[in-house]
Amino acid sequence: MAKPIATPVIELHDLKKRFGIGDAEHFALDGVDLVIQKGEFIAIMGPSGCGKTTLLNIIGLLDGSTEGDYHLDGQSVATLSARRQARIRSRQIGFIFQSFNLIDRLNVIENVALPLTYKGIRRTKRLKLASDMLRNFHLNEREYYMPYQLSGGQTQRVAIARALVNQPSIILADEPTGNLDSRSSHVIMEELSDLHKRGNTIIMVTHNPNLVSYASRVITMLDGHVDTDTHGLIEKPLSPPTDHVFNSPVPRIIKIKERSSRRMRKLKKLHATHETRHK
Amino acid sequence: MRFLLLNHIQNAHQSLHSNRLRSGLTILGVTIGVASITTILALSAGANKVVGDQIDALGGNIAVIRPGATTTDTVSNLTQTSPHHDFAASTLTEADLALISSIPHVKASAPLMILSGTIKADSVAPVDTPIVATTSDLALISNLKIQNGQFIDTTVNQDTVVIGPQLSVNIFGTDQAIGKRLTIRGTPFTVIGVLARTNHPINYNAVNFDDAVMISLASGKQLNKTVPQIQQINIQSDSVTNLDQAIIDLNKALITAHKGEHDFTILTGSQIAQPTSQVFYTIAGLTAAVGGISLLVGGIGIMNIMLVSVTERTREIGIRKALGANNADITMQFLIESLALGLGGGIAGYAIGCLLAFTISTFLTFDPVLNWETFFIALALSAFMGTVFGLYPAIRASRKDPIESLRHYS
Numbered sequence: 001m002a003k004p005i006a007t008p009v010i011e012l013h014d015l016k017k018r019f020g021i022g023d024a025e026h027f028a029l030d031g032v033d034l035v036i037q038k039g040e041f042i043a044i045m046g047p048s049g050c051g052k053t054t055l056l057n058i059i060g061l062l063d064g065s066t067e068g069d070y071h072l073d074g075q076s077v078a079t080l081s082a083r084r085q086a087r088i089r090s091r092q093i094g095f096i097f098q099s100f101n102l103i104d105r106l107n108v109i110e111n112v113a114l115p116l117t118y119k120g121i122r123r124t125k126r127l128k129l130a131s132d133m134l135r136n137f138h139l140n141e142r143e144y145y146m147p148y149q150l151s152g153g154q155t156q157r158v159a160i161a162r163a164l165v166n167q168p169s170i171i172l173a174d175e176p177t178g179n180l181d182s183r184s185s186h187v188i189m190e191e192l193s194d195l196h197k198r199g200n201t202i203i204m205v206t207h208n209p210n211l212v213s214y215a216s217r218v219i220t221m222l223d224g225h226v227d228t229d230t231h232g233l234i235e236k237p238l239s240p241p242t243d244h245v246f247n248s249p250v251p252r253i254i255k256i257k258e259r260s261s262r263r264m265r266k267l268k269k270l271h272a273t274h275e276t277r278h279k
Numbered sequence: 280m281r282f283l284l285l286n287h288i289q290n291a292h293q294s295l296h297s298n299r300l301r302s303g304l305t306i307l308g309v310t311i312g313v314a315s316i317t318t319i320l321a322l323s324a325g326a327n328k329v330v331g332d333q334i335d336a337l338g339g340n341i342a343v344i345r346p347g348a349t350t351t352d353t354v355s356n357l358t359q360t361s362p363h364h365d366f367a368a369s370t371l372t373e374a375d376l377a378l379i380s381s382i383p384h385v386k387a388s389a390p391l392m393i394l395s396g397t398i399k400a401d402s403v404a405p406v407d408t409p410i411v412a413t414t415s416d417l418a419l420i421s422n423l424k425i426q427n428g429q430f431i432d433t434t435v436n437q438d439t440v441v442i443g444p445q446l447s448v449n450i451f452g453t454d455q456a457i458g459k460r461l462t463i464r465g466t467p468f469t470v471i472g473v474l475a476r477t478n479h480p481i482n483y484n485a486v487n488f489d490d491a492v493m494i495s496l497a498s499g500k501q502l503n504k505t506v507p508q509i510q511q512i513n514i515q516s517d518s519v520t521n522l523d524q525a526i527i528d529l530n531k532a533l534i535t536a537h538k539g540e541h542d543f544t545i546l547t548g549s550q551i552a553q554p555t556s557q558v559f560y561t562i563a564g565l566t567a568a569v570g571g572i573s574l575l576v577g578g579i580g581i582m583n584i585m586l587v588s589v590t591e592r593t594r595e596i597g598i599r600k601a602l603g604a605n606n607a608d609i610t611m612q613f614l615i616e617s618l619a620l621g622l623g624g625g626i627a628g629y630a631i632g633c634l635l636a637f638t639i640s641t642f643l644t645f646d647p648v649l650n651w652e653t654f655f656i657a658l659a660l661s662a663f664m665g666t667v668f669g670l671y672p673a674i675r676a677s678r679k680d681p682i683e684s685l686r687h688y689s
Binding site: 057060062063082083086087089090091095097101102103105106114115117118119120123162166 | 283286289294297595597598600601602603604605606608681682685
């Protein structure tokens, strides 16, 4: 369960991102104000092209904003050098992508160990840490498989293991279940939810309204700005989503705690069936 | 500070290994260039060593005077296809010879008047057999040993000749040729001596004495319609320390005698040791050009492959950046890969160059010399190629925008 503390991890103020110039000018982000506390599990929703991924990329320091302030741990990122930003990506941020983005040439354990390389950890230690991380995801028997030998769910779990191996404080997931069937999606969401319980800040972009029940806070975006935000509304039922895409009501997040033990049982069962399916 | 070098090397190995054929062909380009450079360096060092060894064996008190003000630096020797103007009239005269003998500290001086002509005995000698008209001092200065008989001197008759052992075998069928007769340009001569085998076909006299005919200067003049044509004068000073003084005096005396015209060159030590064979210069020049061009082509090959590799791995670059690699890490990753291609070519090229040099040397009269210098030149050259031609692709890789890269589907 999220335990908000005083200093926000991420603070965005009037953030704008422009693509193109002149006639082709287009603001992907048009004045985003957002404060994210440590330990929150945020689901960002919205129609295609509303700027969700752009926002995630800016938060992850892969992209820069055109205007506005971005404070990460109280420090403005505009003042940071490219090298320093790379260092933050290496130590504080873990990325999970829709298309998994494992390196095809490298086997599972090498893929997981990759972020440790840029932290300057030696090979033996790297492989050991990666192996430990893979064990958490029940993938220790797949260590020397190549990415193409894994199923989609397994690949995404490898990608999550890779995102976590550096023990980042912020995890950014860009439609982590977008390429997965619903069963695998739920396995992945259980993993993320588990991470959230251990105190990680998770920001997830998703299209799937069924998955927002895992989040502690749901933000919907529209045309480059925050449309609705459940922040402070957790106890109350949410107002209906703006877009007709969201035909199911946003679930009541209050119930997460009650459901968690039931969910753990379900997770174990899912793992078991998943493994047998791919043997 | 992070230490990623080892990781980059492992990474380069993995990446090059996964594209074996492509890497192999790229390396081959560099290999050919380095191999030809190694071959020429080894062979030219061998040729230099042959002459250098002779100079050393003779002691450091030898100087050579040649007609014409020739340049002696290596670059112009390599670029000029014809360093010696054989067709030009010699500026050295008999008067100069007398003058040189009178210079203090000059112990011995021997002119070399090299003629050509038909030499006939039981069989006809090859057309290029050199006829050397000289004096008895040549045996002293160039350390020519007599196997049978005696060397030409002032006391022997004019129509006498000393021949090299190989020529003796070639035209008489034996090296016991004393008293036998041969004709040079139709003039009969009697053999009074056969030289001991020197086995130094390349030397500072540019004459293979194993294959030569030596006659007195007077006979030479007679054969050349009484005109002396002295191509070279060898000088020996009475000691090593006095050689410099002798050369200074020689210079002054000769310039005065030539009415202020500096139309001669005095060479000493390593200057004499520079290869004198014209054919060798031509081959060396050609091989150097081929080596240079193929190195350049090899380098372009590296650049080409690295650019392809960067494009192919755009997505990987994006992933690596998202996982915390900075621009320097990406630059190093690709630079080390291209460096590995260059060095691989360098090492293979050196090995093949050595083999090639030894193979070629079986057709030549001297052995190639392989030293650390050659190895380091080959290695440095290939490392240079790898770095210079890998730099642009590597920088291009590091400048890639991570978001664009992640969107890239390969």
